[in-house]
Amino acid sequence: MQIDTKLMEQVKSVLQQFGTKYMTEDGALKRNTVINDLDKYDKDLMVALLANNLIKDEYTEQIADTTVFKLNHFIDMFEYQEFWGNSFTKYANRIGLTSDEKFISDSDDVVLDFPYKDTVLKAGMTKEDVDKEVGADEPFLNETLAHSEISELFEPKVLVNAKRYDSDGEHESTKFHDDDNLVIKGNNLIALHSIAKKYAHNVKMIYIDVPYYFRKKIAEDTFKYNSNFQLSTWLIFLKNRLEIAKKLLAKNGSIWISINDEGMHYLKILADSVFSAKHFVGTIPRKTRNGKSDVPFNLSQDFDWLLVYTNGSEKDSVVGRSVKRKYYTTDDFPGRPxxxxxxxxxxxxxxxxxxxxxxxxxxxxxxxxxxxxxxxxxxxxxxxxxxxxxxxxxxxxxxxxxxxxxxxxxxxxxxxxKKQSSVPSDFLMNIAEELANGKATNRLGNDEITSLFSRDSFGYAKPEELLQRVINVSTTENDIVLDFFMGSATTQAVAMKMHRHFIGIEQMDYINTVSIPRLQKVIAGEQGGISKDVAWQGGGSFVYVELMEKNQGFLHDLQKATTTDELNAIYTRMKQGADLDFRADLDKYENDPERTSLSFEDQKKLLIKLLDKNQLYYNEANIDDANVRDLISDSDYQFNKSFYNGKESE
Structure with missing residues (x-):
């Protein structure tokens, strides 16, 4: 069967008016005939298409009182609809470096270009989501699709397994309060859109330690998540997330992005386009190690960087610090030190x-x-x-x-x-009086994790002292701090110890073996990291929830499969309960002899491509539908009503 978008269904209904000119007797599209007639501006065909309201809304634009048919975009939709070209393993569209709308393979003039204005890369964080050819095993969603399909991806999702953690342990949670700390397990792009309405312009500081960009895979790339993207994919991945992060950030708030030397300048240009260059606050250096001998060009690059942006203006005190000063008390000015x-x-x-x-x-x-x-x-x-x-x-x-x-x-x-004093850009390096040299390096972060868990639990954690300094100069008590690349929960641990509210988002499974247990230890009063410096004695609480998986569950099963029989069994379940990609022709999939000759890994990737990535999680708007409500516990149902509507369910 053919899985169609709403738009393609409407197109087919129009083309059926012409009998077998554009459709075969069994209902298949004669794509080449349609495209050729559109290229010739066939009057009857174009009049019929534009008479359809959905097609008209999606592919026309009013310019100087004239309706313009965006013909090239409409034709692109036809070409994209083909089942991954004529191959199971190719993309219909590419994205990245182009010149004159042609990719670099066709031209010597190169520019960095995002050819589709609505481009979205959901990008799972696991290494299994990476495709060798394009960097991530999923399609880009762009303006060749109907806007309804794009917007559906970003609708708030159902939250399940809601728990509250406090000094008394773990409890079922049915309510969410505005001052609660929040941890979400799930794809961070989708989770950010789920909380966008609730937290819009309320987050004072965002810190993110993004997957670093490497020109080639190197030994230091030991992250548990995917950190080897192609450049164009990496830029799109970050662009999508920075755009929604900007909407969450308060007017005088700031976002701090940790980045390595190889990716910094690419990210700077991208971040300028999202936040605008006039909202660029500064570049902060951070020492990561104390030198290495076996290095390219015989230069040991011992620093990475934090790029800082804001929604505020130059007149706003986006950053600041309290300064300890010596005051005198004298008789000539009694009561006035x-x-x-x-x-x-x-x-x-x-x-x-x-x-x-x-x-x-x-x-x-x-x-x-x-x-x-x-x-x-x-x-x-x-x-x-x-x-x-x-x-x-x-x-x-x-x-x-x-x-x-x-x-x-x-x-x-x-x-x-007066307002707080200004902050020098070397404030992460100039710590000799308070800390031993190099104490904000990666080694310290690893040591902090080792003291809490096993050495291999999480690699390359940022040290608590780094986050303490960033939080100290960018927030005050009770402000909201967000980190949507939560990792080992360093940001959240420090925020709790410094009496800030926090939001954390993480997709990887170590959220339940490292991140949550670490925060439980913080509540219990652990004395590592900055605890002694801030006189931390324990306390606090947070709420944990998960995005309710739909296709994401099938995706997990496919990634964990180790045999062809397991893949076939999952496919059988997918046909019954999964939402499949609109481009998928299941008859072609099941009967094509080339498929069975593919390697096991390629067959796995092919099944992953069949899943509709719009439907990884259940939409909150459908929570009262019978087929969704039956899957949700009463307590989770009440929690969703409290979180999204600020009230208990009836």
């Missing part, structure tokens, strides 16, 4: 002639000549006003005071009213 600050300007007396004067201490009469290269920051005519308000002090006024220059007096109550 004060500190000293520089009273000179970087400009010369030629540049500031009104500040070219000898400053005289009104109390003692001692004279302080101006430095010709650094004029006073206070003009002569405003000196009396500053002094009368206590804004200027002299070292000869106090026995305990050292120094030979007048100073600007700043009162503590004035500091308390």
């Amino acid at each position: 004060w500190r000293t600050a520089d009273l000179t300007s970087q400009r010369t007396i030629q540049e500031r002639p009104n500040s070219n004067y000898t400053m005289i201490n009104p109390r003692t009469g001692k004279k302080y000549p101006v430095n010709p290269k650094r004029s006073w920051a206070v003009a002569k005519e405003t000196f009396d006003d500053w002094y009368s308000k206590g804004g200027i002090g002299f070292p000869d006024d106090y026995d305990f005071m050292s120094g030979s220059k007048p100073f600007r007096r700043v009162f503590k109550d004035e500091d308390d009213q």
